[in-house]
Amino acid sequence: MRPLRIGLLDDCVASAWDRDLHRFAQLAAALAEAGHEVVLFQARAKLPEYFCPSPAIELCELQGPALPVLASSTRRADIDPLIASYRAQSTARRFRLDCLVAPLRGGVSAGLLMARACGEAFGDTRVVLLADGTSLKQAELGADRGDLSLAVADGLERICVRLADHVIALRFDDAQAVGALTDSGRADPVTSLPGLVALAAPNASSEPISEIVYLAPFRRADGALTFIQAIEDLARQGLLKSQTITFLGPIDDSGGLNRNWAGLRALRWNFRFQLRDERCRKTAFDYVNRPGRLAVLFETDGSGLGRSPSPPRCLSYRLDAPSFDLADDLKKDLERAIVHGRLERPREAVDWTLLARFLEQINEAPPSRPATAVAREGASICIVHRNRSHLLSHLIESIPSEIDGQPVEIVIVDNASTPEHRAKLGALAANRIRQILLDAPLDQSRALMTGIGAARHRTILLCDDDNLFVQDGVARLCRALQRGAFDIVVSSLLVFDHAGDAPSAPAALTTFIGQAHTAGLFFNFFGDTAMCLDRDKFIAAGGFAAEAGACPCFDWMTLARMQAAGLTIGVLQEPAVLYRRDERANADNPQKLEQAGARALVFKAYRGRYVPALATRVAQNSVIDLF
Amino acid sequence: MARARLSHEDRVCGWVDGSTRGFLRGWCLSPDSDIPMRVKLVDGADIHIATADLFRLDVQRAYGMSGYHGFAVPLSKLRNGIDRRLAIFAVTTAGAEVRLAGPRTPRAWRRGRMREVGSIILKIDPGWRRGCISGWALDRSEPTRRVELTISNGFSRDLELRATRFRDDATGDGLHGFLAQIESGPRPLTLIDSRRGVILAKLT
Numbered sequence: 001m002r003p004l005r006i007g008l009l010d011d012c013v014a015s016a017w018d019r020d021l022h023r024f025a026q027l028a029a030a031l032a033e034a035g036h037e038v039v040l041f042q043a044r045a046k047l048p049e050y051f052c053p054s055p056a057i058e059l060c061e062l063q064g065p066a067l068p069v070l071a072s073s074t075r076r077a078d079i080d081p082l083i084a085s086y087r088a089q090s091t092a093r094r095f096r097l098d099c100l101v102a103p104l105r106g107g108v109s110a111g112l113l114m115a116r117a118c119g120e121a122f123g124d125t126r127v128v129l130l131a132d133g134t135s136l137k138q139a140e141l142g143a144d145r146g147d148l149s150l151a152v153a154d155g156l157e158r159i160c161v162r163l164a165d166h167v168i169a170l171r172f173d174d175a176q177a178v179g180a181l182t183d184s185g186r187a188d189p190v191t192s193l194p195g196l197v198a199l200a201a202p203n204a205s206s207e208p209i210s211e212i213v214y215l216a217p218f219r220r221a222d223g224a225l226t227f228i229q230a231i232e233d234l235a236r237q238g239l240l241k242s243q244t245i246t247f248l249g250p251i252d253d254s255g256g257l258n259r260n261w262a263g264l265r266a267l268r269w270n271f272r273f274q275l276r277d278e279r280c281r282k283t284a285f286d287y288v289n290r291p292g293r294l295a296v297l298f299e300t301d302g303s304g305l306g307r308s309p310s311p312p313r314c315l316s317y318r319l320d321a322p323s324f325d326l327a328d329d330l331k332k333d334l335e336r337a338i339v340h341g342r343l344e345r346p347r348e349a350v351d352w353t354l355l356a357r358f359l360e361q362i363n364e365a366p367p368s369r370p371a372t373a374v375a376r377e378g379a380s381i382c383i384v385h386r387n388r389s390h391l392l393s394h395l396i397e398s399i400p401s402e403i404d405g406q407p408v409e410i411v412i413v414d415n416a417s418t419p420e421h422r423a424k425l426g427a428l429a430a431n432r433i434r435q436i437l438l439d440a441p442l443d444q445s446r447a448l449m450t451g452i453g454a455a456r457h458r459t460i461l462l463c464d465d466d467n468l469f470v471q472d473g474v475a476r477l478c479r480a481l482q483r484g485a486f487d488i489v490v491s492s493l494l495v496f497d498h499a500g501d502a503p504s505a506p507a508a509l510t511t512f513i514g515q516a517h518t519a520g521l522f523f524n525f526f527g528d529t530a531m532c533l534d535r536d537k538f539i540a541a542g543g544f545a546a547e548a549g550a551c552p553c554f555d556w557m558t559l560a561r562m563q564a565a566g567l568t569i570g571v572l573q574e575p576a577v578l579y580r581r582d583e584r585a586n587a588d589n590p591q592k593l594e595q596a597g598a599r600a601l602v603f604k605a606y607r608g609r610y611v612p613a614l615a616t617r618v619a620q621n622s623v624i625d626l627f
Numbered sequence: 628m629a630r631a632r633l634s635h636e637d638r639v640c641g642w643v644d645g646s647t648r649g650f651l652r653g654w655c656l657s658p659d660s661d662i663p664m665r666v667k668l669v670d671g672a673d674i675h676i677a678t679a680d681l682f683r684l685d686v687q688r689a690y691g692m693s694g695y696h697g698f699a700v701p702l703s704k705l706r707n708g709i710d711r712r713l714a715i716f717a718v719t720t721a722g723a724e725v726r727l728a729g730p731r732t733p734r735a736w737r738r739g740r741m742r743e744v745g746s747i748i749l750k751i752d753p754g755w756r757r758g759c760i761s762g763w764a765l766d767r768s769e770p771t772r773r774v775e776l777t778i779s780n781g782f783s784r785d786l787e788l789r790a791t792r793f794r795d796d797a798t799g800d801g802l803h804g805f806l807a808q809i810e811s812g813p814r815p816l817t818l819i820d821s822r823r824g825v826i827l828a829k830l831t
Contacts, residue, residue: 068661068693076663076680076695244771254665254676259793263802266791272771275800306679497688508687583684 003035004363007095007125009088009109010042010104012214016217016250018279024101027352032056034356039095042548060095062087067509070495071314072523078148082525085111085156086492088509089121089573090267097125099359103179104131104167105138113163114514115573118480118489124367128359129160131169131190134177139617141221146621151614153520157181158517163485166191166362170350196354209338210292211244215284215311216299218251218275223319225257225297228265229327229336235271239338244272248284251277268488282291285311294337296330297347316347378406379478379532382451384444386415389424390501391466397430398468398578403475409434413451416441417545445544445554452535452543460538463530466580468503470494473576477532486570487537488562490514490527494575498582510579514571515563518610521602522618526569530577541565553598556605560605639664639717641679643728650699654686655679655717656728665718666698669729670705674795675736679717744827747774747820748798755830759814761806763797764790764827770799777803778807780814787821 008024022028028038032054039058058197064087071079089111092100100122102109109127116122135153161167161181167189169175175190182189216222224247234240253259262275278284288295288311295314315333317326336342381399385392392412402408410433415427425435436454438447452460459478463469473491480489494506516525542565544558559569641655656679657798679698685731687694705713741802746768750801752761764774778786800803809816816830 068687068691070682070687070693074682076682076693077678252676253674254678259801260674263791263793263804266773266802267789269773269791270789272769274771274775275802277800507691 001360001362003037004031004360005037005096006031006041006359007039007041007092007097007100009092009100009112010040011084011103011106012110016120016222016252016279016286017281018250020281023043023103026099026350027355028057029054030352030356034360036224039097041091043084060091062091064090065509067494067506070508070510071512072525073148073152073509075147077146078152078523080149081106081108081153081156082511082513084108085149088112093121098363099126099128101128101355101359102160103215104129104155104157104160105133105135107135107153107160108381109164110156110159110513111573113160114571117163117483117485118476118570118572119483120476120480120572120574126165126362126367127163127173128168128362129164129303131167131174131178133224134181136180136611136614137177138221139614148519148522148618151517151522151618152513152525154181154611154614155515155517155519155525159513159515161189164189165224165367168193168196168355168358177426181288185302193354193358195351197348197350199348207291209243209294209313211246212334213246213248213288213293215248215288215295215297215314217249218247218257219255219592220257221319222249223317223326226319226327226330227296227298230330232269232428233270233327233331234334234338235269237335239290240271243338244274244625246273247275248278248287250279250482251275268526276488285609288314292429294343296334300449302549311347313343314347315343315345333589336499341548367588377459378408378457379403379461379474380409380411380457381461381463381474382411382413382448383465384413384415384447384451385421385425385465386419386441387415387417387419388465389421389428392425393428394502395468396433398470399474401432403478407431408474409456411436411451411455413447414438415447416613445558449544452539455535458535459532460535461530461532462520463577466498466582467530468578470576470578476572476574477576480570480572481532481534485568486514487534487567488509488527488559489532489570489572491530491572491576492574493528493530493577493579495579498580498584503578503580506578507581509575511573512571514569516559516569517563518614518618520556520560520563521606521610522599524553524556524559524598525565526556528579529555529569531555531559538562539565541567553602556598557601557605557615560562560602562609564605564609639719639725641717641725641727643715646702647775649702651702651705652697652699653679653715654683654697655725656686656690656692656696658690658692658720660720661695663695663721664720666700666727667716667718667724668700668705669714669716670712673706675700675704676718687691719829738829742828744820744825745823747825749818749827750797751818751828751830755809755816758808758810759806760809761804763792763794763803764805765797765799765803773803776805776827777819777821778809779817779819781817782814783810787810 008028010022019587022040022042028040031038037056039060041060041062043062055356057106070081071082073079085108088108092112113127134157135150139150158181159298161178167178169178169190178190214227218224231245297309297314299318302348333345399410402407413436436450461477477489490512492509492511495508495510496504496506512527513525519525541562638657643653663678665678666677668675677698677700680695681697681699683694683697686696698784715727715778716724717727718724747764749764750762766772766774774790776788786803786807788807790803790805792806793801794804795801795805817826818828819826
C-alpha cells in the first residue's frame, strides 16, 4: 500500500462552542500511525492539547480569498455554511489529496465536490462523507436558530450526497436521514461500515457523586430543558441533598433560554447550582474529568463524537433517538447513579482504525470519471443589448474565438437600441458576431429566447451586456457543462463597482449554492443570468417563461423553475464572470429592489418542490428571532 | 458612506444611525476580524443582545470587508423606546464592551449601597422606597447556594425570597439578584439572611 495524502475537513459552523476540537483528530492519529500523510483542515488552526502531534500531520486553517465573500442573503448567519464551503475548497486546492473525509451535516464539502464535478480541481481526490445527522433532521427536531442557515446547509448537503464517492452513516437512523435527501437521483447513497460506532465500556467507580454537570450548550435544542425537568423531579423526591448541579457550556443571552430565564426558573430550586458560561470544549471536559463529578451529555447528532474522549463518568443521550419521556429516563438513570453508583448510559465511541482501513481500501481502485454527455461542437454566447454599446465592447473582447479548437459564436439581440448605439454595434460586427435587430423592445426573457433560438450550438452561454468574462471564464463554463454532471452551470461572480466603462478592481466575490433547494425560496442562491446551459434540456423544461422577463429577479425565478423541472445546476467555484455593480442605476430599478414581490413568483415556480417542514421552521424562526 | 466612530483602544468602529421604519439601526466591526460582532443594548433594567451581521453596502465599500456588520433592533423590543437611558455597546470577541451610543455609565442608575455582613455581600439598588426593592446577595463561602432573604417592615407579613435572578453586575455566575414588591411608605425595612437568622441591613 503506497502512502496516501488524506485531508480531514472539520465542519466550521453550527457549533455553539467558540473553541472546539478537530473532530477527526483521532482518525488523523490512526492514519499517521499507518504511514499516511494527513492534512487537518479546520476553521481555526489550533492544535488540540491532548492530541499527539506527529510530523505526518499538518494543520491548515481554512482561509478564503483576499476579497470579501458575499451571497444573496442580507444576513451573515444565513450564509455561514455557504461561505465555509467556499473557503474549504479554496484552501484545499493548495494540496494534492488522494482522499478527503468531511462531515455531511453543514455541507462543508459541497464547494469542493462542485469544483470536482465541474472539472475545476480535485479530479484525483476521492471524497468520503461521514453522515452524522442532517440539517433537515435538526430543523424537524426544533433547532432554534433564527436564520436561514439550516435551509442553506440542507441545500449544500443534498449536493454532497449526490456528488460524494461514499457516504458513511454512523448509525441506522443517520442512514435514514441521508435517504431523505436523495431526490437528487442517487438511489442508495449510504455505504455501510458495521462496527464503526459502539458503546464505550461503562465506568464502575463507586465514588459518591458530589456534582452533576450538564455538559452542553444552554439551549432547549441541546436538552437543557429536559435536564432541568429531570433535576427538578429528583429535587422534589429529596434526592439532591448534597449534590451541586452545574450547567457547563456556552450560554447565549440572545436565545430563548438565557440567564434571565434561568434566574426566574431558579426561584423554585432549593438545591445548589451554578451556571458556567464555558465556550472551550476542552476546558469543559477537563472540568468534568475530576473525581466526584458526573457528566450528562446530550447530543442531537454525532457531531460531538471524536472531538473528545468520553468523560470517565457520564450519562449520554441522543435527543433525536425515540423516547417516550426522555426527562423521566434521565431522572431514573440519575437516581440509579446517585443511590447505587450505576451508570447505564455510556457514551458511544467511533472505531477510527476501521475507517482508516476503509480509506486505504477505496484508494486501491482508480477514481471514477464522469462520461461526457454534451458533444463538444462549439458554443454560442447570447447577449441581449440595449443602449449600452460602450460597455458591450468590453464583453466582446473578453470572449475567445475558440475553445479547445471548437468555434465560439456570438449572438447579439439588439433590443431596439437608439440609432447611435445601433451604429456603434454595427462597427463591432465581425465574422463570429451575428446580430438580431429588434425594432420594438421585448422583455428580457423573450429577447433571450430569441437569441437562444437563433444559436447554432447546443452549448449556450448567457451574459448581461454590462458584465464580462474573466480570462478563460468562457472555456471553464463550457467545459463544466460538457462534462455532463449538470444541465446548467452558473459561476461565482467577481463584483466590481461601476466607475466608468472599463471594469475597475474587484470589490467582492459572490457565490451561489446552485441547486439551492428549499433555501432558494427565500433568496436567490441559484445563480446569475450569466450561465451556461444545455439548450435542448433548457427548452424542454420550458426555457425562460414569457412572464418571467417582466418580473423582478427573473434569473432567480427561471432557475427555480428549472430546478422544479428536474434540471441540475452546477456552480463554478472560481469566478468566470466579472459582475458590474451599479447602485446608482439600480436605485430605481424595481427588478433589483422588489425581493418580496419576487418571492411570491418564485414560490409558484417551485411547483411544491421544497421541504415544507424546513421552509416553515426557517420562516418561523426568522420572523420570531428578528435579532 | 458609512460614518465611523473609532475606539483606538479596542479597535472597534461603528455607528448608530438612529431609528427608521420601526428598527434601531447601525453597524459595528473590528478591523482585525470579519466575524460579526455582538451588540449589547442596555435599556434601563433590560439587557438585549443582538448580532451585527446584516449586509451594509456602505460598510463593505468603506472598509473593504464583507459588509455583514449591520444591526437592526425592533423598537418594540425596547421597553422605554429610544431615550437617554438607552446605551449601546459593541462587544468584542474578548468580551470588552465599547460604547457606540448612550450614557457612559449605563449602570449608574444601579449605584446603590453595597455592604458585607460575614461572608455575604449585599447590594441594594437606589429607589427602593417606590414600592419595589431590588439588588443582589451572594454568599462568598457557598456561592452555589443562593441566599434566602426575609424582608420585614415590622408591620405587614414578611416577604421570603431566594436571590436567583440574573444581574450582570453581580459577581459569580450572576444569578444572585432579587426583586420584590413592597408597600410604599416611610416604614423602615429589615433584610435578614433566613438560613442563619442574621440581619443584613436595616433601611430607613
